Amino acid sequence: MNQSSIGRSLPRNDAPAKVTGRALYPGDIGRPGMLHMATLFAGRPHARIVGLDTAAAGAAAGVVAVLTAADVPVNEYGLQIKDQPVLVGPVSGKAGADVVRFVGDQVALVIAETEAQARAALRLIRVEWEDLPLVLAPEQAMQPGATQLHPHCADNIAYSYRIRKGDLNAGFGAADVVVEGVYRTPVQEHAYLQPEAGVAYIDEAGRITVEVAGQWTHADRKAIAHALDLPVEQVRVIYPAIGGAFGGREDMSVQITLALAAWRLAQRGVRRPVKTVWSREESIIGHGKRHAMTIHTRWGARRDGRLTAAEVRVVADGGAYMYTSDKVLGNTTLTCTGPYEIPHVAVDACAVYTNNVPGAAFRGFGGPQGHFAAESQMDRLAEALGMDPVELRLRNVLTDEKLLTTGTPIPGGVGLTETIIAAATAAGWTQDVAGHWQRPQTEWNADDADQTDGYDQTDNHNNHDHQRHQRSIASSIRRGIGFAAGFKNVGFSFGYQENSYARVELRGESEIEEATVYIAGADVGQGHHTVMAQAAAEALGIPFERVRMVTSDTARMGDAGSASASRLTYMAGNAVRGAAEAALARWRNEDRPATAEHVFLAPKTTRLDHDGQGLPNFAYGYVAQACQVAVDMDTGEVHVERFISADDVGKALNPQQVTGQIEGAVVQALGYALMEDWRTRDGQVLTNRLSTYLIPTVLDIPARLDPVIVEVPDPNGPWGARGMAEMPYLPAAAAVCAAVYDATRVRFTEFPLTSERVWRGLHEPTG
């Protein structure tokens, strides 16, 4: 009678409110009597504040309060280690909290009747600076004698990993070919539509309440409570609609400062809500970025294509504070050898403090960097061996039986082989009689002579010159194809006990009329709340329409964990399923309403030992991609004409959402690969607006983008689903660079492939 609720492209339950404008994003929220807060950012990359005079600002028209470091009870913040002051200033309980370490450090908060008054008063704050030496290049920051940026870290190395598997010398000794490369990957800005914003107030129960866009309500609550030195129960975090996140909202932006403002005002008898909205320029300097990395790497393979050895050295620019650098780097450490079994491996990776904008979480979380190096190496090896790139990958790819560089197998259901074959087949690869893979010959690699570019050869004589002209441009176009694959963990890892909470409440008499799901997971635009409603409906055997969602409020539900690491469908999906099944059992026991909660605990993982051996993750997702590019040899312009992304998602609970994630990730990854060109000078951000930091427009995306859904079930995922939202990001830059190489015979080891970079590469063949 009941159609299954999973595996169907059910409409998003947040769509009507978002389409009609009813949905409120943090910047849209207004409350009676609301005050406005503006933030004084450092604007200097490294300096000590020796004097701070806020008297004039405090006396300015409309100003209600000015807050500084002296007002922060525990002046520290950090998801991994608490190395960042909430506010930087000379009077603070925290050592080193008088030093700004990047331009986006926050110095003071002005709360006023209007936003204009608050912003005007910012200019009246007098800061006395003592500039300190800049530490900008990670390689230099690691050198002995470099200026130390944090009291706790003498060598500026924020975190490091080491993997030793097998015997590297033996591995290279067995190799018939060795390829070596140095790869540099750029910083990337999240560029979500909605800049940081929020409203804070004291709720009816006396809790400091912050309505804000984040990725993990309960982690925000903890960070606020820590800085305010309050028990977590006195803090409440609510997420309204969220305008994109991509990792950039994992760390604190306005959460603590808003809570601080509402709380300090209440203590002074001013019980009024406080709102803040960052400008785009503030957003761009104020939140973390994708880590820039330099990866030195050397790989060996036998003539038959078997990989024998890989040696990798990774240096990541961690920027001013740790944020999640340790975890990002862990992921790079695992992915920098690609989704392959390699018997002999040595990896040394470190993240280094500098005075740049902090490296932070960003979709793919260290994976895109690792894969760029790994998959570029594979493309080089394929060429050196005279072997098809698909064939080479299939010979080495991880399977259920093979071991990761950490000496452990991947937890079952490895869909890499299927995914690579799916992408290759969709792109026109074929297998010959001997079973060898052959690249597409006709459709994809059409050579210039065959390209008429829409000009009819039989046109009349008068158009001859016009045609010749068009062909003279067309003749500057070279086309090429590229292939790359990837894998990445799902969920939190390296020994963290992954967990996720959900509660389900069933109402009705003879049948379930309404099921309410309480889940804190953040719907950052990926459709999380829709998919959780599908999961509940499926577990309960009721129509999707009968599920009501109560979401993202720490006062009303337990911790579902973060909207990151491609984990929510997997983790919260299992939690909702568990809670629904338990509630259903009580319902059958005649409980009315029938309520149950469930905390899903993921399979255990371990920290890596001294040699990097251990079981870092409990689940993975897989991807393989092929693309065709057209390169204008005169101008260096690269256009991606067609892009295929095959993704093993285990089970597509909502295929339309899966397709949306693939398309979105590919477009964002192509921006990373081709266009997004983060520039700084002396620690100042030159690209602090969207007219200088460009992201792809609708005309820049491939004319054809074909998602291919592969479903190899995960043994522990809900209905076999695995996480997937980051995976289409992983190999994209490598696939594009391989295609550009195929077209031009110039290998780019650094991107974005802006037209100027490509033009230089074409004109200076050495580099």
Added chain:
Amino acid sequence: MQPFDYIVPHNFAEASALLMAGNDDTRPLLGGTDLLIRVRGGFIRPERIIDLKQLPGMCDIVRSAEGWLVIGAACTMNQVAGHPLVRQEYELLAQACESVASYQLRNRATVGGNCCNASPAADSAPALYCLEAVMEAYGPSGVRRIPIHEFFTGPRCNALRPGEFLTGIHLPPVPSRSAGAFNKLGRTKIGDISIVSVAVWAEAGSRKLEAGGQSKHPERVDGATRTAADGQSKDAERLTWRIAIGAAGPTPLRAPEAEAALAEDASPEGVARAAQLAAEAARPIDDIRASAAYRRGMVAVLARRGVNSVLARLGAAPSVVGGQP
């Protein structure tokens, strides 16, 4: 964004008086796509903004008695690009206007604002340089005409004097046998400011600008009687070429050496040489969008493509519609 007074003047004299009285804290407004962004960014903090769009003629495109095309300063990019007279005779300008930003922005952005803003990257400017446009301003001393190449005086600087504002852009008549091509490079396909742009124009015969910006009535050549096959090289010898470069100097620039060289020799080798001369005429800088070296290289590429395209168009067009009714 800093608040300001928004004023709609009733007539030219009032507009000029308001601008004169206000100095730097008073700014004229057309589409606002440059002005308001600069206000929002805090680069300028005007107290009064004078909206000139409602003044008579500002939004009109008309043919003057002398056969010139007069484009009101407040005509939008889409309006200009879609106008039949522009498309028939000054198609180069249509190409340039159509290349600006997105369709939505072109409904707002005006040609006059583009020039007054005086960005070296203003996309309509190279076309207007090639067409030898004459800018008409109104001010305390009445109407003044300024040749386009004197109008642009530096980055964000124009030749207007206190109290003066642009009212229209006058395009001299063009011979029926003429063609142009506008090419630009940006970092995105829509919406980015040009890294570099090149407009190329060729017309049969020659004409000279007289002092004061008045052009002699041009010699008309009837293209309709010719076929593409006969004597293309003979025609090419009699072509007058103009090449203008955007975003590669403090103002848009003409490339006179390249133009002269093409008039002598429009063979493939001649075109390559002219493209090189155009690149040498550029005075590019390094900035966030591109290096000077890349810009210079791209001037040569776009100039070559533009010249080839113009040659193809002239060779291919048996019946270019005559300029005058």
